[in-house]
Amino acid sequence: AFLGPKGSYSHLAARQYAARHFEQFIxxxxxxxxxxxxxxETxxxxxxxxxxxxTSSGAINDVYDLLQHTSLSIVGEMTLTIDHCLLVSGTTDLSTINTVYSHxxxxxxCSKFLNRYPHWKIEYTESTSAAMEKVAQAKSPHVAALGSEAGGTLYGLQVLERIEANQRQN
Known part of the structure; x- marks a missing residue:
């Protein structure tokens, strides 16, 4: 199980981990x-x-909180390089965007990048995939999603800008 629909960073991590450790993966x-x-648990x-x-934002506290209240334990780990992109549907440019969706x-x-566009409305979603799906469905030059290039491809989105995270090794 992983967070988000297909294309989320958790989905990409799950696929990489499963490819290394399991013969099959549902x-x-x-x-x-x-x-x-x-x-x-069920x-x-x-x-x-x-x-x-x-590396950029530290511990994912929601996950640690859940781990403390379960009998589950960590059985492995992996590192996934996170490269965020500003993803759009169709042709647009930075000046037409007014809303950005993401987890x-x-x-x-990516707060340093986002601070350059204080007029953008930030909308939280449950996952980067949910954000990409929302932008794909909107088909509007005024919305964008923060997510992975691989995920964006699954939703037919184009990379408008590759974003350097606040820390290089994100």
């Missing part, structure tokens, strides 16, 4: 961290892949 995306833990999933730390973590990790 994907199960969840809307919230609590749902991921619940799937493993036997609907054998493993969960969740982020616990990020709270990318907003924290």
């Amino acid at each position: 994907e199960s995306g969840c809307a919230k961290f609590a749902d991921i833990f619940n799937q493993v 036997g609907q999933a054998d493993y969960a892949v969740v982020p616990i730390e990020n 709270p973590q990318p907003f924290q990790q």
Whole structure:
């Protein structure tokens, strides 16, 4: 189980981890961290892949809080390079964007970039994939999502800008 629909960073991490450690992998995306833990606790999933730390924004407190209240334990780890992009549907440019969607973590990790556009409205979503899906459905030159290039491709989005996170090794 992982956070978000296909294309989320958690989905990409789950696929990489599974490719290294398992012969087969059945994907199960969840809307919230609590749902991921619940799937493993109830036997609907054998493993969960969740982020616990990020170089830019530190510990993922929601995950640590859930770990403290469960009998589940960490059985492995991996490092996933996070490269955020500003993703749009169709042709647009930075001057036409007025709303950006993403999970709270990318907003924290890219705050220096975002501070250059104080007029942009920041809208939180449950995952980067949910943000990309919202932008793909809107088909508007006024909205963008923060997410991965690989995820954006799944939703038919184009990279408008590759964003350097606040810390290079994000």
